[in-house]
Amino acid sequence: MQLVLEKRAERSRTVALISPLIAIGLTIVTMTILFAVMGKNPILALYVYFIAPLADGYSLQEIAVKATPLVMIAIGLSLCYLANAWNIGAEGQFLMGAVAGSWIAVKTQGTEAGHWVLPAMLLLGAIAGALYALIPAICKVRFGASEILTSLMLVYVADLLLDYLVRGPWRDPQGFNFPTTAEFDPVATVPTLIEGGRLHLGSILALIVVAAGAVLLGRTIKGFEIRVVGAAPRAARFGGFNANQLILLTFAISGALSGLAGIIEVAGPVGHLQPGISPGYGFTAIIVAFLGRLNPVGILIAGLFLALTFIGGEQAQIAMKIPLDVTKVFQGVLLFYVLACDSLILYRFRIIFSAPQVARGTH
Amino acid sequence: MKKNLLAAAAALLLAGGVTSSAIAADKLKVGFIYLGPVGDLGWTYQHELARQAVVKEFGDKIETTFLENVPEGPDAERAVEQLVRAGNKLIFTTSFGYMDPTLKVAKKYPNVHFEHCSGYKRDKNMSTYSARWYQGRYIQGEIAAKMSKAGVLGYIGSFPIPEVVSGINATMIGAQTVNPNIKVKIIWVNSWFDPGKEADAAKALLDQGADIIMQHTDSPAAMQIAGERGKLAFGQDSEMIKFGPKAQLTSILDTWAPYYIERVKAELDGTWKSGDTWGGLETKMFEMAPYTNMPDDVKKTAEDTQAAIAAGKLHPFKCPVVAQDGKDVECKGGDHLADDQILGMNFYVKGIDDKLPGK
Numbered sequence: 001m002q003l004v005l006e007k008r009a010e011r012s013r014t015v016a017l018i019s020p021l022i023a024i025g026l027t028i029v030t031m032t033i034l035f036a037v038m039g040k041n042p043i044l045a046l047y048v049y050f051i052a053p054l055a056d057g058y059s060l061q062e063i064a065v066k067a068t069p070l071v072m073i074a075i076g077l078s079l080c081y082l083a084n085a086w087n088i089g090a091e092g093q094f095l096m097g098a099v100a101g102s103w104i105a106v107k108t109q110g111t112e113a114g115h116w117v118l119p120a121m122l123l124l125g126a127i128a129g130a131l132y133a134l135i136p137a138i139c140k141v142r143f144g145a146s147e148i149l150t151s152l153m154l155v156y157v158a159d160l161l162l163d164y165l166v167r168g169p170w171r172d173p174q175g176f177n178f179p180t181t182a183e184f185d186p187v188a189t190v191p192t193l194i195e196g197g198r199l200h201l202g203s204i205l206a207l208i209v210v211a212a213g214a215v216l217l218g219r220t221i222k223g224f225e226i227r228v229v230g231a232a233p234r235a236a237r238f239g240g241f242n243a244n245q246l247i248l249l250t251f252a253i254s255g256a257l258s259g260l261a262g263i264i265e266v267a268g269p270v271g272h273l274q275p276g277i278s279p280g281y282g283f284t285a286i287i288v289a290f291l292g293r294l295n296p297v298g299i300l301i302a303g304l305f306l307a308l309t310f311i312g313g314e315q316a317q318i319a320m321k322i323p324l325d326v327t328k329v330f331q332g333v334l335l336f337y338v339l340a341c342d343s344l345i346l347y348r349f350r351i352i353f354s355a356p357q358v359a360r361g362t363h
Numbered sequence: 364m365k366k367n368l369l370a371a372a373a374a375l376l377l378a379g380g381v382t383s384s385a386i387a388a389d390k391l392k393v394g395f396i397y398l399g400p401v402g403d404l405g406w407t408y409q410h411e412l413a414r415q416a417v418v419k420e421f422g423d424k425i426e427t428t429f430l431e432n433v434p435e436g437p438d439a440e441r442a443v444e445q446l447v448r449a450g451n452k453l454i455f456t457t458s459f460g461y462m463d464p465t466l467k468v469a470k471k472y473p474n475v476h477f478e479h480c481s482g483y484k485r486d487k488n489m490s491t492y493s494a495r496w497y498q499g500r501y502i503q504g505e506i507a508a509k510m511s512k513a514g515v516l517g518y519i520g521s522f523p524i525p526e527v528v529s530g531i532n533a534t535m536i537g538a539q540t541v542n543p544n545i546k547v548k549i550i551w552v553n554s555w556f557d558p559g560k561e562a563d564a565a566k567a568l569l570d571q572g573a574d575i576i577m578q579h580t581d582s583p584a585a586m587q588i589a590g591e592r593g594k595l596a597f598g599q600d601s602e603m604i605k606f607g608p609k610a611q612l613t614s615i616l617d618t619w620a621p622y623y624i625e626r627v628k629a630e631l632d633g634t635w636k637s638g639d640t641w642g643g644l645e646t647k648m649f650e651m652a653p654y655t656n657m658p659d660d661v662k663k664t665a666e667d668t669q670a671a672i673a674a675g676k677l678h679p680f681k682c683p684v685v686a687q688d689g690k691d692v693e694c695k696g697g698d699h700l701a702d703d704q705i706l707g708m709n710f711y712v713k714g715i716d717d718k719l720p721g722k
Contacts, residue, residue: 058444058448062441065437065441066438066441163553167523167720176483176525176706176707177524177525177707177708177709178459178524178525179522179524183463196471198440198441265437269437269440270436270437271463271467272463274435274436274460276434276435276436276460277436277437278436279434279436279437279438310438311441314430314441314442314445315445315449317428317429317430317431318394318428318430318445318446318449319449321428323431324400324430324431324432325400
């Protein structure tokens with residue numbers, strides 16, 4: 001007897017739509033059991049995780065702040081992945097954008113430089129991210145090098161470059177040699193939107209990026225090309241689409257968005273360049289991209305949802321003394337169910353009885 | 364069913380909310396932000412032990428909360444502010460990288476008091492505190508030079524920041540009082556806590572001929588490697604003797620409890636004031652683990668040195684301090700280097716045959 005996974009002949013649209021809800025439902029059931037086993041009140045715990053952060057303005061702002069880089073990066077990544085171009089190095093492009101943009105901030109520090117500084121930083125950050133992403137893309141197109149490996153390895157190069165700069169040339173002269181630049185000047189800082197809060201202009205840019213992504217994919221020929229090249233490479237060739245050109249294009253867009261996210265994070269919530277500006281945004285964004293099914297609106301929801309679990313996890317630590325590890329288990333369980341549900345929409349289990357064994361049964 | 368569940372949730376919350384706030388009214392809430400997991404057996408663990416000591420000391424008069432594994436990036440400010448919003452009135456942020464985030468939140472909430480570990484920015488409601496670990500390093504250098512047969516020490520560095528650099532220098536100055544030709548090999552792992560890298564670094568140092576391992580990273584991995592290879596080592600932050608019963612010579616123990624208890628008491632009494640505390644052996648801001656795995660005469664020397672430092676008779680950076688290039692370092696603190704020079708140290712002393720990263 002054999003258990004096999006078999007592709008379904010057709011997929012149900014309704015099931016596809018409600019599958020994330022099923023996944024969330026299963027997660028809630030699992031976590032309820034876990035909380036109960038831990039001796040915590042499950043209903044209260046779920047409330048603290050999911051509802052409480054949505055119930056006050058401060059937490060809502062923080063969710064938006066946390067989701068901003070994730071969504072921005074994930075939109076770019078989704079274009080790559082739709083075109084079958086596997087950019088794993090968004091983290092590096094994020095750091096490169098942060099470094100390049102910071103260069104202007106550091107060089108204009110303490111000068112009379114006017115309001116052109118921040119736009120120039122954002123622009124340079126995006127350009128640097130795009131150029132950095134083009135390295136693996138060109139290696140792929142020109143030499144056939146695996147973009148998965150090259151883009152990933154370039155993350156460490158960017159990380160070390162940033163490290164070198166803040167320990168060496170860009171170090172804060174008043175900073176007791178600690179590895180950080182001085183705080184950026186006000187003209188080099190992303191403005192906040194609400195007095196006293198941390199919600200910043202970057203969140204609006206992220207929404208614009210989501211809208212632009214939706215238009216690009218849904219309403220333009222380029223978007224169509226991207227999807228066809230990824231879904232049906234042979235058909236794309238017959239259609240005369242240039243797959244290599246699309247790899248370069250999607251990598252450049254993805255890199256630009258990652259770089260933009262990087263400089264926004266540095267010039268916004270952090271306020272200066274230092275090591276550790278990214279708690280793995282570039283990698284978490286890969287999860288966000290897939291959780292959002294490579295769909296711009298889906299990515300927005302997925303980014304916000306993941307941010308919610310971070311904020312909720314913190315509040316659970318404070319309010320209920322639930323350890324951080326439980327939050328990680330929680331995120332892991334959620335991803336597991338999402339992937340499992342997705343698989344079961346596309347595939348189904350079938351038990352094959354002894355027939356094949358008989359065929360092989362002769363010694 | 365769903366409705367019932369929601370109603371139950373609401374009822375529970377109401378009940379929970381009312382009771383907890385009623386109790387909380389006369390309780391001081393104290394919050395802690397940790398860099399690592401509470402079980403890291405090093406840096407964060409020592410802060411956690413101190414928190415537990417605070418709880419034991421004040422019992423029902425206070426309520427403590429901690430957030431662990433908070434990265435020193437954009438998330439730190441939110442973590443600190445979450446503690447404020449949860450009603451904590453005194454908040455300890457226990458790593459250097461929380462300096463700017465703590466300062467930002469401190470400016471926003473002038474009625475909440477903050478204690479930041481190992482930084483240099485302060486405010487009316489934000490104190491800093493740290494320990495003069497370089498004193499302990501000096502003692503360790505002396506012991507190491509006496510115990511090393513090869514005359515080569517292996518040093519695992521985290522990041523080349525002043526605290527770590529001053530530790531290396533103090534070690535060398537201490538070691539040179541015993542053996543002027545002592546050598547040190549340094550490996551930077553660029554992490555505070557990475558057991559895998561720390562173990563690899565320890566192996567590499569031993570392979571290069573070092574026979575004593577010293578570390579400025581937080582896990583006991585290096586201690587275990589030294590033990591396995593029959594070599595000696597110093598622990599870091601916490602008591603690591605159980606990871607190397609035959610290897611540990613001593614360990615610098617971060618003992619934050621007395622300071623935390625003092626500050627919480629001040630907060631309870633309404634006498635809390637912002638300040639800068641940089642204590643050493645003299646105020647027990649840190650302690651040395653028992654001197655083990657060494658002959659009695661070495662132990663005696665170590666204890667004498669410790670007593671001399673604690674009594675203020677011996678300063679590890681007593682002038683002249685000679686830099687790598689052979690020139691004397693300017694002596695700004697009378698007969699020893701000034702605190703600012705130690706807090707901002709970015710040079711190696713003579714005898715270190717290596718280049719300081721970023722120089």
